[in-house]
Amino acid sequence: MSDKSEIVIVSNRLPVHRVDREGRSGWETSPGGLVSAMTPILRDRPSTWIGWAGATDWSPDPFIHEGIRNYPVPLTADDIANFYEGFSNSTLWPLYHDAIRTPSYHRHWWRPYQEVNERFAAIAAEVAAPNGIVWIHDYHFQLVPAMLRVLRPDLRIGFFLHIPFPPQELFAQMPWRRQVLEGLLGADVVGFQTKMGAQNFSRLCRKYTDAIGARDLDYQGRHVTVQAFPISIDYARYESLARDPAVRQRAEVLRAQLGEGRRIVLGVDRMDYTKGIDIRIKAYGELLRSKRTTLRDTVFVQVAVPSRERVDEYQTLRDDVERLVGGINGSYGELGMTPIHYLHRSLPAEELVGLYLLADVMVVTPFRDGMNLVAKEYVATRIEDDGVLLLSEFTGSAHELKSAMLVNPHDVDGLTNRLYAALTMSPTEQARRMKRLRRTVKENTVYDWANSFFEALAA
Ligand code: F6P
DSSP, X not given: OOSSEEXXXXXXXXXXXXXXXXXXXXEEEOOSHHHHHHHHHHHHSOXXXXXXXXXXXXXXXXXXXXXXXXEEOOOOHHHIIIIIIIIIIIIIHHHHTTTSSOOOOOHHHHHXXXXXXXXXXXXXXXXXXXXXXXXXXXXXXXXXXXXXXXXOTTSEEEEEOSSOOOOHHHHTTOTTHHHHHHHHTTSSEEEESSHHHHHHHHHHHHHHSSOBOXXXXXXXXXXXXXXXXXXXXXXXXXXXXXXXXXXXXXXXXXHHHHOTTOEEEEEEEESOTTSOHHHHHHHHHHHHHTTSSOTTXXXXXXXXXXXXXXSHHHHXXXXXXXXXXXXXXXXXXXXXXXXXXXXXXXXXHHHHHHHHHHXXXXXXXXXXXXXXXXXXXXHHHOTTSOOEEEEETTBSGGGTOTTSEEEOTTOHHHHHHHHHHHHTOOHHHHHHHHHHHHXXXXXXXXXXXXXXXXXXXXX
């Protein structure tokens, strides 16, 4: 394989993770749509994926795994504290999610953010073939496009933001707003999850930079395409897992454990304060308190995957969620029967699909979410056209999944009423909605998403 790559992907994490089994360690491909969408494209041509290998004490040399060259970039413990936990996840993350937690602005985080972006840009410049394509992912690397353009003006550079892009009123808070916009304007294509994100970006660029144009922009003599590319899932994979006899058998075991005859309400999220885990638990508690449902009728299963556990706000959220769950189980549970089953861990895809198959109601209630793929995964597994998706209006998915039961997660009474309506929805109405939802997800898979971004970049 040539050491120069026609396609280069830049993302915070590599598409692989280290596993240690029986004293032997090696790499395994990480789960997730982005990785599966890229794999067929990257395998066909000389390509490199640049990212962090996940540890601060060592970083291996570039290596090939399943046909893709991985280029690990070392990040020190200070980088993680300032670039990742600091600027990325305590400044940008809350700011871009409607400031539902107060963003912190620290100059001692901004400099490391610039430095790490410079490091990634330098490696991309080194490995990309002449006139190659570099596709940069997410909020960690908003300065890379412009840095890379200075080093390698011959490249086609794409940037995709996986999280929301905020409106002017919020973005304007950031002391480094102009630098971030100019960083992104270094790309030929800047992609967002929704039209709203794309509009926010164009409007902000017109206000704070020299860019002009309505949606697409002209900047420093170049054309910058600004467009929505809603990300999706590998639909066929989820549908086939839903038909897999082993998964269905596992679902039956779980059903027996949760109690035959009880309707199942399910939430699956990273443990993140954007996801509205607390509010949906409160709504379920309200239904029990008002006796609109009982312990015998329903059971709530919440899977919360540990995430960013060294960031204070995430620790507080976990404490809050666990207190809420404990309170409700204490008040309404009986010996041998609890209203809420709470798992703070990640589950393999087969187990998750087993739970999707059982869920009469899937609750997805983020206060703000770039897309939310759990909603799409649930839909893809509902091969019998039943079940209800209760979906926050403030997710990117809600722009596509219009036949879901939409909710405002800030309105706890509204959410409680909608949860009750979902639990009592007729099979005919469930089927009417679910058929449409499944068609929508099937028509735009993660492969369509990746192909349309590459097409825009090649244009
Ligand atoms: O949705 C944004 C995102 O950064 C994803 O790309 C990632 O899979 C997820 O959040 C988890 O984040 P982290 O890499 O910080 O654990």
